[in-house]
Amino acid sequence: MTPSPTALLPLALLLAACAPRGDAPAPGPRASPKADIAATPACADDAGWDDPAPPVHVHGDTWYVGTCGIAALLVTSPDGHVLLDGATPAGGPLILDNIRAAGFDPRDVRAIVFSHEHFDHVGGLAALQEATGAPVHARAPAVATLARGASDASDPQFGELDPFAPVAQVREIADDAVVRVGALALQAIPTPGHAAGGTSWSWRSCEDGDCRQIVYGDSLSAVSADGFRFSDAPDLVARLRESFASVAALDCDILITPHPSASALWTRLGPQAERPLADPSACRTYAAAGAARLEKRLADEAATGAAP
Numbered sequence: 001m002t003p004s005p006t007a008l009l010p011l012a013l014l015l016a017a018c019a020p021r022g023d024a025p026a027p028g029p030r031a032s033p034k035a036d037i038a039a040t041p042a043c044a045d046d047a048g049w050d051d052p053a054p055p056v057h058v059h060g061d062t063w064y065v066g067t068c069g070i071a072a073l074l075v076t077s078p079d080g081h082v083l084l085d086g087a088t089p090a091g092g093p094l095i096l097d098n099i100r101a102a103g104f105d106p107r108d109v110r111a112i113v114f115s116h117e118h119f120d121h122v123g124g125l126a127a128l129q130e131a132t133g134a135p136v137h138a139r140a141p142a143v144a145t146l147a148r149g150a151s152d153a154s155d156p157q158f159g160e161l162d163p164f165a166p167v168a169q170v171r172e173i174a175d176d177a178v179v180r181v182g183a184l185a186l187q188a189i190p191t192p193g194h195a196a197g198g199t200s201w202s203w204r205s206c207e208d209g210d211c212r213q214i215v216y217g218d219s220l221s222a223v224s225a226d227g228f229r230f231s232d233a234p235d236l237v238a239r240l241r242e243s244f245a246s247v248a249a250l251d252c253d254i255l256i257t258p259h260p261s262a263s264a265l266w267t268r269l270g271p272q273a274e275r276p277l278a279d280p281s282a283c284r285t286y287a288a289a290g291a292a293r294l295e296k297r298l299a300d301e302a303a304t305g306a307a308p
């Protein structure tokens, strides 16, 4: 589906409906997506984080604009767009290129959200915010990390995470916030554990009468820096288990994950897709994989008496 020509709404309506963005103009007419996008070569499942990918139409008004190895999504509307995730510092400019290649103007992005506050997903946000003028919406546990450009000791991977450019405009949102731009409504689902501010996102997408629930499911993996023991962090284990339950319970037709390989995206999307993009069991499967990994990790810690 191609983006429809923009209807210029009265400014008051736009401001009422959107996250305000200062002096940016209303979205203007834009070019159609390039016709040759679908012919661009595919991404490998084990692609590098900064390997360029073409923009790929997902469903309805949702586009994949990330790299081959790190996801970013653009949910579009005539009143402005929402960008999900910023990839690495090197990936941020590739996201901008993809937004433009898909036929959209980065200055029409009205809100930025993200999966979790690790450098491989928020490293490009400062540059993306500068290019778009859009605020970054964050649940409370991630606000200070984004502003500082570094995680703290509450993160199980603390000490092994790269710092990133601090994000200037961070807007704190409630755990159950709905981020709205025009008719778009993206529901936040708190999924802490992998990172304290981890958030999954869900929205309705319709295309020619075919409506699907898209879920951008945050990382659920129990990974840590050397020496960290999940067994010694029962609160963290509890949060992870709650996150597994939350994701498993979601209405979920199309799952996309911040690491595309975690949901085998490149077997489901793009010219080499070999199975359907939609799978109503995808979120349950994804949550079960996260749970199995945590249980194995706890068992390994119990067996060795130390972090594996």
Ligand SMILES: [Zn+2]
Pocket: 116, 118, 194, 195, 219
């Ligand atoms: Zn991470």
